[in-house]
Amino acid sequence: MGGGAGMGGTGGGSSCAAGWQGNVMCDTCTGQTQSDLKACVAVLDCYVLNSCGPASCSQNDDKCGANKLQKGTAAYPIAKQVYDCMCK
Numbered sequence: 001m002g003g004g005a006g007m008g009g010t011g012g013g014s015s016c017a018a019g020w021q022g023n024v025m026c027d028t029c030t031g032q033t034q035s036d037l038k039a040c041v042a043v044l045d046c047y048v049l050n051s052c053g054p055a056s057c058s059q060n061d062d063k064c065g066a067n068k069l070q071k072g073t074a075a076y077p078i079a080k081q082v083y084d085c086m087c088k
Contacts, residue, residue, distance in 0.1 A: 016087035018048050026085035029078050039071035043079035053087065054080040 021030055021041070029040035046064035047053050057064045058076060066073045 015048070015051060017044060017053065017083050020044055020048070020082050020086050023082075023086065026082050029075075029082050032075075032078065034074075036072050036074040037078060039069070039075035040078040040082065042069055042071055043075050044082055047079070047083060053083050 020027055021044075029038075029044060032038045032040060043058070043064060046069060047057070050057060050063050052062075052064060054076070056062075058080075059065050060067045062068065066076070
């Protein structure tokens with residue numbers, strides 16, 4: 001566990017978030033039941049695919065932002081929580 005990016009913002013790619021789905025300690029996303037909150041899957045997958053994270057690519061017009069993914073904003077706090085847990 002651990003490795004690259006620190007708590008804060010600019011650190012390495014989101015390879016630290018790879019394998020988030022089903023992670024017993026960190027995955028608070030896949031159990032979501034509301035459709036707007038379930039979009040955290042798309043957000044987290046985007047982070048992993050693009051080697052980025054909440055601090056580097058989740059602003060509205062960023063590659064994993066709400067305007068690009070078209071999933072609304074409700075899922076971003078959950079995605080950040082999972083990302084932070086995986087990448088601490």
